Amino acid sequence: MAMTPYVRTRMLEQKPPPVTSVGPAGWMRRNLFAGPVNSAMTVVTLGVVALLLSHLLPWVFLSVWNADSLAECRQIIDETWGTEHSGACWAVVRERFLQLVYGFYPWDFLWRPNLTFVLMLVALAPVLFTGLPRRMLVFSVLYPFLGAWLLWGGPVWTPLLALAGFGVAALGWRLGGRVNAILAVALAVLLPLLWWILVMGPLGRGLSALLPLGLEPVESNKFGGFMVSVVIGMSAITLSLPLGILLALGRQTDLFIVRSFSVAFIEFIRGVPLITLLFVASTLLNYFMPPGTNFDLIVRVIIMATLFSAAYIAEVVRGGLAALPKGQYEAADSLGLDYWQAQRLIIMPQALKIAIPGIVSTFIGLFKDTTLVSIIGILDPIGLSNAIRADSAWNGIYWELFAFIGFVFFLFCFSMSRYSMYLERKLNTGHR
Amino acid sequence: MAVSDEVAIDIRSMNKWYGQFHVLRDINLTVYRGERIVICGPSGSGKSTMIRCINALEEHQEGKITVDGTVLSSDLKNIDKVRSEVGMCFQHFNLFPHLTILENCTLAPIWVRKVPRKEAIETAMHYLEKVKIPDQANKYPGQLSGGQQQRVAIARSLCMRPKIMLFDEPTSALDPEMIKEVLDTMIQLAEEGMTMLCVTHEMGFAQAVANRVIFMDQGQIVEQNEPRAFFNNPQSERTKLFLSQILGH
Amino acid sequence: MAVSDEVAIDIRSMNKWYGQFHVLRDINLTVYRGERIVICGPSGSGKSTMIRCINALEEHQEGKITVDGTVLSSDLKNIDKVRSEVGMCFQHFNLFPHLTILENCTLAPIWVRKVPRKEAIETAMHYLEKVKIPDQANKYPGQLSGGQQQRVAIARSLCMRPKIMLFDEPTSALDPEMIKEVLDTMIQLAEEGMTMLCVTHEMGFAQAVANRVIFMDQGQIVEQNEPRAFFNNPQSERTKLFLSQILGH
Amino acid sequence: MATVSEPPQGGFRLSQLIYDTRYRSMTIQIVTLIGVLSLIYWLGANVAYNLAALGKPIDFTFLWAPANYDINQMLIKYDSQDSHARAALVGLLNTLLVAVLGCVLATVVGVIVGVLRLSSNWLVARVMTVYVEAFRNVPVLLWIVLAMAILIEALPQPRDFRGDDPAASMLFDAVAFTNRGIYLPEPLFTRSLGEVPFFGIFDISLDLLALLAVLAAGMLAVRAIGRRAERIQNATGDRPTTWYLSLGVIALPVLVLLALLGFHLGYPELKGFNFAGGIYLRNSFIALWLALSLYTAAFIAEIVRGGIIAISKGQSEAAAALGLRPNRTMRLVILPQALRVIIPPLISQYLNLTKNSSLAIGVGYMDLTGTLMGTSLNLSGRELECVMLTMLIYLAISLVISGVFNLYNQRVKLKER
Amino acid sequence: NTLDDVKARGELICGTNTGLVGFAAPDANGRYEGFDVAWCRAVAAAIFGDPEKIEFKPLTTTNRFTALAAGEVDLVVRNTTWTFTRDVDLKLDFVGVNYYDGQGFMVPKELGVTSARELDGATVCIQKGTTTELNLSDFFRANNISYEPVPIETNAEAQQQYLAGACDVYTTDASGLAATRASFEAPGDHIILPEIVSKEPLGPLVRHGDSDWADLVRWVHNALLAAEELGVTSANIEELSASTENPEIARLLGTEGNLGEMLGLSADWAKNAIKAEGNYGEIFEKYIGEGTPIGLARGLNAQWTEGGLQYAPPFR
Ligand SMILES: Nc1ncnc2c1ncn2[C@@H]1O[C@H](COP(=O)(O)OP(=O)(O)OP(=O)(O)O)[C@@H](O)[C@H]1O
């Protein structure tokens, strides 16, 4: 069979697709009623959803927002909708709103946690959105000191001097580097430790005596509610990031002893429930400290939560490291960069970028797990809900508080998980 | 390499959209039994989509595709029938990594054609010999080189004894040394008279075995001709431009 | 393209094992300043391993490698010294995807050579111009084509002002259209008298610029000769076989 | 020719500790070792000092003292005169019970939801998404407490079953849903084989062992049938239908054995304050079990979905191009591969579930944290010992689970070049 | 030395309950209020003259003793039962009894139960990890009847379960039962059974080994008791301290003698302590007495002169 040569003389333009395959009708046919099984599923699901909503919606919306006690609430509901109706008594949320959010933070200073929170978003922005100028990262690095100072208050010198410790470390590195590397490392480690332990306290006191700049100190047992969740969650995740990176590197090295310790630590932490670690924080940590050390429960919880999330972060970062092509290490080596330069300039920026979704999920997990601190007597939202119910005005209230707390957690976690999905998508396309 | 006048594939005024995007526009193509057709064209011109429509991996919205006398409709039976007559090789081989080479080749005959295992194994070994890797039969795909994997993929399709073979850029994911192995296998197949549609940019291959080259652009068949004429004397401007890029260096 | 009689690289009785596997066997090689050496051989013959040993990306277990007067030992300082004198280009470019082209090129000078940023940028732009992509300086590697990326990789190495350049199949991951761009850059480099060791199968390149071709097989240097003699009159059987395959299709 | 500078011979210099690759790793490791050991020493010394100051040296003998408290749910015999150690064992078994059942339910629900999320039915997919998002994004402790509250508030109390016109009644006169838990009929045997003690720790029912033995035999028979079907398929290409045979082989012997043992059901009955007889699933158990399972199922659903998506595209196209039908594709091509992707994260979910079961504390389920780290700790005042012991036990459970699954993973790993 | 530490710190740290109606709970402004809390304030007032120089640490049943032992808190007033092992083995010092309690049972009236001995087979809600758990076990063993314990973490949850009928009986300290019952919609539908199955002397406790500090807390406690006995109230305290004839009152309020100095405090320490929240009787009435929703009768906690057990040693 001979074939006929063919040349198209006129190119065809785009045509719109046939109507059956687009538009609402086409959509419904494809997505809801494609075949009998599919249609049946649609109908059943609709029924179940309708049933659920018909119970839930009246409770949520035919409800009381203004009342001083549960009894008053019940009375208002009975008067307005009759005794059959059971509506929510959101008045408790209204009355205790500030407490649920800030705990017992002095009312006059609420701007401080608020500002801290806003600044946190600013500090996070350059980490989370890679499009922003890199220079903003400087603020992100400084933020932990600023945030801690804003929340806990005290003289402005404390965070400044703590920061200066890193300057001292750099100085030690420089000075020691002139002589030799051993001295450089030793000085870079020892000098800042000496600075923090010996110099910082007296110097800080001296400076505050000279120039008493500062904020009214607020003790952390005044922290409560969602603020405690956010503070514990954020501190633990920020602190655990460097620790987690070190552990991940430790787990990856060829150095047997370092690797064994890293693995042992990671596996131990990941093998026990967080609640046992919190118990350690609340009942045992003092045994492990020199007599007389006494830091407050929230700080102890933050330490434990940090160790906890560090183990998880380490695994996430290890995933990021593993995802990097070997060529990146080799290219860095062949250019003459040393191990730490390569890590800092080449490997970590990429590995962390890959790991961000994982880090965000770790954070979500940790943030949710902060509710466990209610078990050791910290008044996080759940702990507070118990305390509120111990008030005779609200004794017996139940669903409303949990619904509210659950809702807020959902808002936080959901938006974060959406963000991490967005990142994952971005990374996926970025790799192609 | 005889071309009969029986029609193997017949595409009439076929149109396809992805959402609002009109990927394939008024495709008309008749392939006769024994023909070896090479399809080329710039990236995104719809080559893959077209041959995927032929074995119903993609639905088309308008027009009629008849494969070996069976009209492709939404009827599952027709689709099954067509698929068991048409073999397909993908750019990324898509071997089943959890099965050995032999299992890859016998899976479909056993479960679709209901061939007894022994017979299926014999057939598989036959085709594996044909593609020159009988000794790899008990390895897993991950243990083979790209070229070997692609040859397994071809053998796997052949085990279903298809009447028509579709190839979608079978060599473009391969290292240069391995391209030759695969092209050799395909040439051999062509010599045995298999009806073949092949999306490829290996112009050497096109010149050696194709009896028709189709050039696509913007979802349309822009030019078709026998290879010599196509390469030496392209008619349309687009074809010329494309060929100058491809053969450039 | 003058070859001096200063020794740039000296490899003496070098042996290397991966576990039990003897990859490099008794390698002896002296490279003079200004020489352009092409290394070829079948896959797995140890070409990459050899040139990776030269800048200590791999450790060798026996023998002595002297690069530009520095003996490669376990002393990190020597390794650092050698690496800053030797540039290397990889098959997959290995650009740093999170840095712009310019940052890729200035990173090592700034952190390793401690060059002031401004000067580093000037040097970088100089070499980027040399490889003909100064206008891409602020893009990210992902935005460039393969050929452009490989040229950036070359520029990046050059920014360290190395005395010796190593290339490991710099064109084999590239589309045919882009190979030429990269080869041109390399030829230009050769013309300027750079000492070069290049693993490649681009025989055209070898004939054009190499003043020595080395053929490796099974971890050994099997044959070396100047290009004309090597291609026209290979001595060993293996070389002949290999050349017939390479130049075959 | 350049002069080749030899490496400086002789004298070991201190800087080699850092600059020489041979010594460098040694240096780092020894420094780490010293650092970690001194940290451990420091902590240990502090503990020793603090405990000495308190006059409370580490002492595990309290474990053998009578516990003096009661536990409601016990899988082995226990009363308040038994030791703390036995109470801990009861707690451990309760932990394992809820963990195992939780993993099972979570897997079932998770797989179903994960597959439904990929359903072509928009509404179903959406509803499943809502389920997944709701459960994933709210703390599990809240879910546990809520589940408990719902059980308590929504179900009738035993009192409601009383009287001539009760407000609630039993399902089929056999199952009672009350707000204290669910009462199910229990299997009883008139010709019971009795029990044998197991190392003196607890008793095992011989009836159960006999049943398990018969079941195992049935499974073997089913395997044999399957193999025969395969042989026939290999020979003729057609696979005979075998499901009714398999069912018979499993069910018949079991029924015969049950008849021999004089099997009958003991129904729960309302007696005094509570139902008596039957199997009693306590509220705390159900709440914990449901909440943990549903919470974990949301994560498993995502894993399953991810696994299927990861495999599906090219592979299912290849299978389709070969003419395999979708269900066959699923069984022969997608699932075997998806499982490999799914199982590692699945295990970490199992581990999470097991660890989260320690939140039993929120609903008063007497698991390990409720006994050893709860009441025993409070009554004996031995915080250090109790908490450490609890951590070690959890660690052991985790290591065993991940060890077993790692072995499995090793075995199914894809062969790569 | 705890007192010096407290003075140096400028505030007292007092361990208290995370929330127990009437005894300790934060109000909407986060200020802790309650019967136990009043003791903390009194001690703070005795030391500093200011009942607000105090910080509260909510403690759980699990960490209350360690927190004290580790020095995180200076004293614990958290409805804690004084028992032998706690005093001796756990190295704590109880300094007095601010509430004589006993474990009781509450049941719905409609069950028709009149004695705890009729509770065979009942489901009992019980607050976990406390002495109540031991008592319950002992009581049922002693009477050879069975029960189903439902351990519960907080009073609020116990109340919820009990009201929903998830347990037939709620057992805890009688004070707690009364307080819980008072908050019901229909308190009359529930009765507290006559059996009190245990002695639960609740009181403040301090670390073992600092007797000076223990003395201070003990005598603040005693001062509150003595004040009631002597008729010193927050209303008349100023007047009395200015012009009292009674030498014991004078010694108590520091207008005579140097008791304060002996404790290392100012002379008006007891006056400040009493002024903080009133004397024992006033505190009782304010937070848990019959005038409050909790509505507890004085009972055992009446002054010895009224036939109760509260008895302050003499101030001399
Ligand atoms: N699933 C899809 N949804 C929407 N658009 C698609 C989809 N698959 C392909 N396209 C678009 O359809 C067009 C044709 O795609 P096709 O893969 O057929 O091109 P091609 O000619 O095979 O190109 P290449 O040479 O790159 O493989 C492209 O523009 C592509 O972006």
Ligand SMILES: Nc1ncnc2c1ncn2[C@@H]1O[C@H](COP(=O)(O)OP(=O)(O)OP(=O)(O)O)[C@@H](O)[C@H]1O
């Ligand atoms: N890290 C390694 N561990 C063990 N064996 C290795 C390793 N890297 C390479 N090999 C083996 O060493 C041999 C030489 O490898 P090399 O990469 O040097 O070959 P090559 O000549 O560059 O081949 P190609 O042309 O494929 O790049 C091969 O057999 C390879 O399998």
Ligand SMILES: [Mg+2]
């Ligand atoms: Mg394509």
Ligand SMILES: [Mg+2]
């Ligand atoms: Mg190589």
